[in-house]
Amino acid sequence: MGNGTKSAEHPTHEDSRYEAVRSRDARFDGAFFFAVETTGIYCRPSCPAVTPKRRNVRFFATAAAAQGSGFRACRRCRPDAVPGSADWNVRADVVGRAMRLIGDGVVDREGVAGLAGRLGYSARQVQRQLTAELGAGPVALARAQRAHTARVLLQTTGLPVTEIAFASGFASVRQFNDTIRAVYAATPSGLRAAAPARDRASRRAATPSAGIPLRLAHRGPYQAGPVFDLLQREAVAGVEEVSGVPGRRLYRRTLRLPYGTGIVAVDERPGLPGTGGGWLDARLHLTDLRDLTTSVQRLRRLFDLDADPYAVDERLGADPRLAPLVAARPGLRSPGAADPDELAVRALVGREEAERLVQRYGKTLDAPCGTLTHLFPEPAVLAGAEPDGTAGALAAALADGAVRLDPGADRDDAEHALLAVPGVDARTAAVVRTRALGDPDVAPPDHAVPDTWRPWRSYALNHLRAAGEWEHR
Template sequence: MRNGMHHDRERCLRAVRSKDARFDGWFFTAVLTTRIYCRPSCPAVPPKPENMTFHPSAAACQQAGFRACKRCRPDTSPGSPEWNHRADLVARAMRLIADGVVDREGVPGLAVRLGYSTRQIERQLLGELGAGPLALARAQRAQTARLLIETTALPMAEIAFAAGFSSIRTFNDTVREVFALSPSELRDRLPRTTAMAPGALSLRLPFRAPLNPDNLFGHLAATAVPGVEEWRDGAYRRTLRLPFGHGIVALTPQADHIACRLTLSDMRDLPVAISRCRRMLDLDADPVAVDGQLRTDPVLAPLVDKAPGRRVPRTVDEAEFAVRAVLGQQVSTAAARTHAARLVTAHGEPVHDREGGLTHLFPAPEALAALDPATLAMPRTRRTTFATLVRRLADGSLHLGVESDWEDSRARLLSLPGFGPWTVDVIAMRALGDPDAFLPTDLGIRRAAQGLGLPSTPAALTARAAAWRPWRAYAVQYLWATDGHPINFLPV
């Protein structure tokens, strides 16, 4: 566990001296003589130890008067894994800030979603990250602005608006303060690129190595709902429902990044779209910590050594995934896709895809709550489960989002008719993002356990899996990978 690592000066110094990219995003190095801040792996010659201070976030560096290094571009570091594997107030707040809530609803809106006062949230974020929610959101706006400046030909006024700035002046001042260059100077430093389609962006999503793309993209492609998702030309593509409009994303695994091509109906959705794609691909995970823990088990160690860096395939829409989990209860992957495709065709919102075969957004809970359950081709008890879920999602009595309290959400889901441990835990793992979610009743897990000589009954396997905590969701990926199911292979 590296929480608060910036306080461990000797460890930070070692990471900077060795230019260890595994620590990028865990902390930032601020150089007192140059007044710049860097990622630990910055290729520049490390400064003298007495000239370095360490901060937990880019926002904290900016608040302390440091500007971003032009060479290592610290704002493009992977995000801190802390916000993905924790469920406390700070982690939930950071997930919401990344999802753009402060820009859309302000700090009071953040507080309402979390159920705490603004003062409590400010105090906890300042204590752990050295910056409050406004400063953290400002740092994200600066990063979005730089991305738009460097990857589009949009006029600066449109970029300021899309990045969430209240005025052109604030945009200019922030960019100059954070990057020590004006917006025009940032753009002039780059070679001219060929024009892209309106609303289209191409960017790189960084991650901590290693990353094994097989089960990650294999799972997404094998379970893809026609019209909403597809595998085309080596990329996973899907439609996105976003706060200001819709989008289409194409994600292609590369050796040291994920190539991301986004088409947005409203550029204000850029930071949210990026955040959700990173979350879906689990790109902020720390594979060294995860695999290191799982390797301590002699049964799992060979599986990890054979293909390290497996991620947990997640989702861009928690409510959508919950609906699909119900559709997939006790049926094959193909049957679940068929059920979902029928809902999409009948109730999804049409979109135009100029580059592929995507046709719809997945139906919103409100649209699904309005349909007649009797029209669904599924057993009566599952129709009841489906109808109850979409009604609760539509009326707000059940909310599944990045800020969800994992244990509270589990309890609420278990109270619904037809929701047993498997359905709840698969939602906890892939929608809520709980890294310790476990599926001891899953048929594939039980088969894998039996083949490896592990206990195969749910109670005994759960007891055996205690040694894998807090990463049991990742152990699930390694166990699933012992099977020849298409979810475990990168499509060709």
């Protein structure tokens, strides 16, 4: 399936995908893509265009695979803008870990060799596994991501084309131009001119200090209230703030990124039960635009925007205890972390101590923005400043790589390494595994929960917490 060929062994699988296309089912946006051989265009399943004939349709696991087979992105449904596949949140195998790392920009920064090294495989093994399952290797997957970043910058900012080329991760302007033509069948200037009205309006209103406006897409209903409740409850002064009233809050925070720093603002939007999807409005201020892709992916993990709420709600809604909670809050998410190392330290020491660490050891922003004044201190800084005690031990383990919490980390290995740090108990390790590593299936270490909640036990606990039936931690 992943290579786009029609399989005689699984005709019902492809037929069911065609039914999703025919019914324009947004639940599957990002889960797969379809391409039309007679037009040379690939789309998301919910594309509003006339449904093509079944014999002319091919299916792909990724946009990169469709592009690699010579198909161009549909200008009407913009398939490159869909939420990511929920599979990469759930899966703990090498393909899932690789996809999370590629999303974080590792191939752009470190190449395929860097990706393979983080995974503990050879570059050839990683290439073979990704191509066999997804129809595209790491270079093609990263290229598709760069093309999407470039389109966003072209259509929502007034930045010069040359600056956009390098900010998107391309090695040269020529490579940038060739990719835009191949993916979108347009020149960069033509793609900019074809921007939707809302993007053109944003571009006209933009100023150099206004930041980059973004729509962070999600599938299905999204319960923004509980997510913003959690962020407000946990906010560390100097690094984060939540302002406004429930239903109309604004979350802002600082970000430490590979090339520079950032400040992000995300608007709360009311949940929209029963809809095919939506988005969160955000605005990014970056000191280096090369960090755009990475910062967007970290926000997606923080707000759990690539989840599949239909699969989660179907499984948990079948449980008698959880059914009324799921019905009351369809699309409830399991928030992650914008910075996994920061989350680990905060989970260990608590909010008040985290604020002390920020004021004492956090790097002061060159240009503070309101109450946002610092970056959370790096593990190496904390380890050197306060080497004694549990926080120092954890910071040292994070700094020297004994504990790895990056998007490609093996979750079991990370948990074992955490528990080897003096003073880190099973409950803290479970919080880190849920939030920093984005594991959707973490059970509380001191309570038995039904196996029928698998593989969504993290979501089940969030339902119980939202209903006041489980303590917040």
